Amino acid sequence: MRNAWRITRWDPGAGTPTYLLASAFTVTPSLCAQATRVDCVIDSSNSIRGTTNFRHFAHAAESxxxxxxxxxxxxxxxxxxxxxxxxxxxxVIWAESLVRLMGCEVLGGIRAWQYYLPMATLNAAGCAVRGALRQRSGNGYKGREMKWLMSESDASELQQRLHRNHTAGGVLRVGIANRRGSRNLSNVDAVAAALSSALRSVQASSRGGGDGLQHFMRVDVNVVADLGGWTFLEQATWVSAQMLVVMPHGAGSVNYLFARPCTAILEVYPFGYYLPGEYLNLARAVGALGYTAYPGDTPYNDTDRHSSPAARYQARSVSLAPDPARVAEWAVEAVAASAQCRRHQSQGARAPPREAFA
Incomplete structure (x- = not known):
């Protein structure tokens, strides 16, 4: 049932995988002593809406x-x-930009069918090793969390290629990325004001304690009406610059890819549509801290009851008005959690190594 807004740290449990394993791919090795080309195949068996264009750039990003x-x-x-x-x-500008950042050639459409020749012919032509995901890696629901990457270093390499900008010293940047249309934050101005007031109040009273705010000279809360009108570089740079991010669930959340480690991210969900294992597992994969805001106490049960296509569409089509006071409380706690995360990193914690293919 609907209830007061509840904000929680998203923790799927120690047994929930964050990263893709090598076993998630089928691999056909090169027949040459040394592979000179590596091909990754995307088709209808391992991607969502596989027979259409990648018009939904966030689903394109999965593959x-x-x-x-x-x-x-x-x-x-x-x-x-x-x-x-x-x-x-x-x-599909965002997807095209990501492919350019990846630095890979693309074969698509008729050329892909012509390309799909027997392996011996392929290897003779290019000494290629070929791989493909066995199936789509998840859908974001509990127990079916989306796995986007094989290691945190994969995200770090993309971020370095983009020459991301770090937060300026002494400034605590808090970004709210709203949406136009469905799932927009109808009270975004009230949320921004509450965030700003709470953080500045705690900052003014900080005396070197563990709240993480004593290191900042000022707080900058900025609101973006919709990231959709921005370029790929602008979206990525904006996310990278924030220490705290508030965003309604939607395609723009795929930009968590460019969040810095220990960034605190609050994703806001409508009643009956709760899929934190989708984009927040991407945030988890890059080392960020994920939180959810939901208007009730039983989000998964509510989502189960809205499982029909019509009910899901209706659930996704509303505006959202999270409680500004609760969001402000979260922000203060999230700054402290982010500071603790950075201290942990500075003490030598490292991401797991990349898994190799046999």
């Missing part, structure tokens, strides 16, 4: 990032995407 991780396991080979039964990513 593209998996291929990026696969490419990185063969650093000496030239990477190539093979869109076996997909049309094209042409015109």
């Amino acid at each position: 593209l990032l998996a291929c990026w991780s696969f490419f990185r396991r063969y650093p000496a080979a030239r990477p190539r995407l093979v869109l076996k039964d997909l049309r094209s990513i042409d015109g």
